[in-house]
Amino acid sequence: MRRRNQWLLAAAVLLALAAYLMSRQGQAPDASPRAQVEFPRRLRAPEFQRMEKRKTLPPLPSAALASAQETRRRDPLISALPGNNGGTVLVIEANAIRHSPIGELLVQCFAARGRGDPVAQFQEQTGIDLLKDLDRIAITEKGMIVSGSFQNARWDKTFGEARASSYGEQGAIYSPAPHSLPDGGPAEPMMGIWNGQLIIIGENGDDVRSAVDRVEGRAPVRAPALPEESSYGEIYGVISAEQLAPLISGNDLALAERLRRVAERIEIHVDTRKDVALAAHVSGRDAAAVSDLGKSLGAMLSLARLHPEVRQNPDLAELLDLARIEPGDGHFDLELALPMEFLEKQLASCRGENPARAVSVP
Amino acid sequence: MMVIGAVALDVLREARSRRWVLALAIAISLMLIFLALSLRMDVLDGALASTRLFGALLGTDIRSVDVALRPVFRGTAYVIYYGGLSFGILGCADFAPTLLSPGRIEQLLALPIRRWELLAGTFLGVTALAVAGALYGAGGLVLLLGAKTGVWTIRPVLAALLTGVGFSALYAAMLSTALLVRSAALSAAVGGVLFVAGIVAGYRVKLAPLFHAGLGRSAFQVLTAMVPPISTLADTSASLAASAPVETIPLFSVLTGFILFGLGVLALGAWHFEQKDF
Numbered sequence: 001m002r003r004r005n006q007w008l009l010a011a012a013v014l015l016a017l018a019a020y021l022m023s024r025q026g027q028a029p030d031a032s033p034r035a036q037v038e039f040p041r042r043l044r045a046p047e048f049q050r051m052e053k054r055k056t057l058p059p060l061p062s063a064a065l066a067s068a069q070e071t072r073r074r075d076p077l078i079s080a081l082p083g084n085n086g087g088t089v090l091v092i093e094a095n096a097i098r099h100s101p102i103g104e105l106l107v108q109c110f111a112a113r114g115r116g117d118p119v120a121q122f123q124e125q126t127g128i129d130l131l132k133d134l135d136r137i138a139i140t141e142k143g144m145i146v147s148g149s150f151q152n153a154r155w156d157k158t159f160g161e162a163r164a165s166s167y168g169e170q171g172a173i174y175s176p177a178p179h180s181l182p183d184g185g186p187a188e189p190m191m192g193i194w195n196g197q198l199i200i201i202g203e204n205g206d207d208v209r210s211a212v213d214r215v216e217g218r219a220p221v222r223a224p225a226l227p228e229e230s231s232y233g234e235i236y237g238v239i240s241a242e243q244l245a246p247l248i249s250g251n252d253l254a255l256a257e258r259l260r261r262v263a264e265r266i267e268i269h270v271d272t273r274k275d276v277a278l279a280a281h282v283s284g285r286d287a288a289a290v291s292d293l294g295k296s297l298g299a300m301l302s303l304a305r306l307h308p309e310v311r312q313n314p315d316l317a318e319l320l321d322l323a324r325i326e327p328g329d330g331h332f333d334l335e336l337a338l339p340m341e342f343l344e345k346q347l348a349s350c351r352g353e354n355p356a357r358a359v360s361v362p
Numbered sequence: 363m364m365v366i367g368a369v370a371l372d373v374l375r376e377a378r379s380r381r382w383v384l385a386l387a388i389a390i391s392l393m394l395i396f397l398a399l400s401l402r403m404d405v406l407d408g409a410l411a412s413t414r415l416f417g418a419l420l421g422t423d424i425r426s427v428d429v430a431l432r433p434v435f436r437g438t439a440y441v442i443y444y445g446g447l448s449f450g451i452l453g454c455a456d457f458a459p460t461l462l463s464p465g466r467i468e469q470l471l472a473l474p475i476r477r478w479e480l481l482a483g484t485f486l487g488v489t490a491l492a493v494a495g496a497l498y499g500a501g502g503l504v505l506l507l508g509a510k511t512g513v514w515t516i517r518p519v520l521a522a523l524l525t526g527v528g529f530s531a532l533y534a535a536m537l538s539t540a541l542l543v544r545s546a547a548l549s550a551a552v553g554g555v556l557f558v559a560g561i562v563a564g565y566r567v568k569l570a571p572l573f574h575a576g577l578g579r580s581a582f583q584v585l586t587a588m589v590p591p592i593s594t595l596a597d598t599s600a601s602l603a604a605s606a607p608v609e610t611i612p613l614f615s616v617l618t619g620f621i622l623f624g625l626g627v628l629a630l631g632a633w634h635f636e637q638k639d640f
Contacts, residue, residue: 014626298424
């Protein structure tokens with residue numbers, strides 16, 4: 001009888017211990033990190049609504065129309081961009097990025113590491129609050145266009161002795177005095193303001209005047225550099241291979257040359273709503289050469305993963321795990337991501353150092 | 363210990379004649395042969411350039427081959443785990459009732475074997491059978507993909523061992539049930555109920571807020587704490603196979619919990635077995 005009770009006692013103790021240990025378990029990770037990263041692949045509903053809201057300009061006069069598409073209302077910033085000439089056009093959704101997790105983190109870093117408060121100093125000098133007034137920044141090969149709400153800007157104080165003249169219906173051109181560049185070359189930048197909404201910076205007066213003409217409908221309409229359906233993500237646009245090649249030539253000169261020769265259009269989209277995810281679509285006329293380039297890049301990423309230094313660095317290995325090349329007919333897609341956990345780890349020193357400017361993500 | 367081993371071997375010998383076990387071995391072998399003949403993987407400089415099944419292209423993205431294989435290992439781990447458990451419940455349900463069948467049990471009890479040794483040997487034999495099946499499937503796949511891609515990893519095999527741990531907890535309850543009522547159907551039913559309850563128990567943290575705070579939620583939490591979290595071990599097994607990070611201490615805690623649950627239920631079975639008249 002005593003032996004039988006020992007079995008019962010052992011069962012009770014073992015089951016109680018088992019229940020304790022099993023109830024302490026948490027949830028296993030659901031899936032690979034890649035599955036949790038959302039890559040920008042198409043125009044999504046909120047981005048379409050954002051795009052439609054920005055169309056505040058009336059349609060172009062019929063004489064300037066190139067297609068039926070131009071009979072719709074227009075977005076001032078997109079209208080100000082030069083037409084498609086194969087060059088670089090990159091739009092940065094500054095306000096959206098500022099309110100994204102990475103934007104919050106960067107603002108904290110910026111405030112923590114700067115001397116004083118550079119944002120407040122800039123506002124003091126110009127009347128522009130970089131964290132609130134800025135909406136988008138478009139970068140082209142010939143200059144930059146910034147959109148936002150600049151009604152409170154103190155242009156006279158900002159431009160100082162620059163010559164000012166009005167242009168068009170709502171434009172103003174400022175001509176700062178010519179000065180020398182660090183490499184010794186002359187610089188004659190011109191700056192234009194349109195209706196308190198756009199700041200246009202160009203290499204010369206013609207660039208700025210042309211942009212104002214495009215906004216006000218006086219310039220002939222050309223194919224847009226950025227089709228409407230490509231305006232998704234927080235950074236989007238096309239980069240010319242000519243401009244991209246020098247950036248990678250330091251690591252692989254042959255690859256840079258191949259990129260320059262083969263890639264005719266490199267369209268990029270960066271999503272920062274949660275993680276930082278980049279999707280690039282590379283296309284060219286020589287389908288076989290583009291496909292080979294894609295395979296070379298894929299192999300390069302794989303080899304990088306096998307490198308001993310990468311194998312010893314879990315963070316770096318994780319980043320390369322998230323890299324992928326998807327070849328297609330005459331094009332290939334490249335996807336890269338920086339998970340927010342990784343960025344938070346890298347920028348951990350910024351957290352908590354200057355919480356005053358931290359604003360919750362809407 | 364020798365006696366327990368002898369009983370376990372006897373169970374394994376008997377398993378050879380079972381159709382279910384034979385069917386499982388043939389099914390796993392056919393699956394491996396099918397993959398060996400039909401799957402073609404082109405690896406270039408450590409990158410998986412293309413995968414073809416019967417000549418049809420499966421995905422075209424170029425990725426590091428070990429990264430590209432991770433979803434395959436993850437999926438395989440789930441199939442081996444849930445498939446192995448389901449098969450084990452159905453295929454092994456009548457081992458204990460056969461052992462206890464009139465005529466045979468009297469013959470066994472006449473031998474110099476203690477009752478708990480008979481119980482432990484049967485449990486060990488059936489568990490070894492489940493582990494062997496899981497290792498055969500996972501090991502075969504690892505060898506096959508290793509030969510085709512050059513990626514050699516032991517992780518899917520380790521993941522398959524977790525299937526053995528998961529099944530041992532279920533089979534302990536099935537065996538003890540068979541000692542209580544000599545019925546293969548009831549034994550399988552208990553295994554099935556524990557299997558489903560274990561899947562729910564794995565998500566108890568997420569599911570608990572669905573119950574109203576109070577008695578209902580507390581009862582759910584207490585009941586699910588006593589059931590082996592089958593789905594947690596499945597997810598851990600898949601993460602292990604796919605080279606995803608697995609925290610050691612929680613895994614050790616869950617595994618120990620499964621083993622203690624199995625031993626506890628077996629002790630209950632031994633308690634009943636010791637006082638049963640045949």
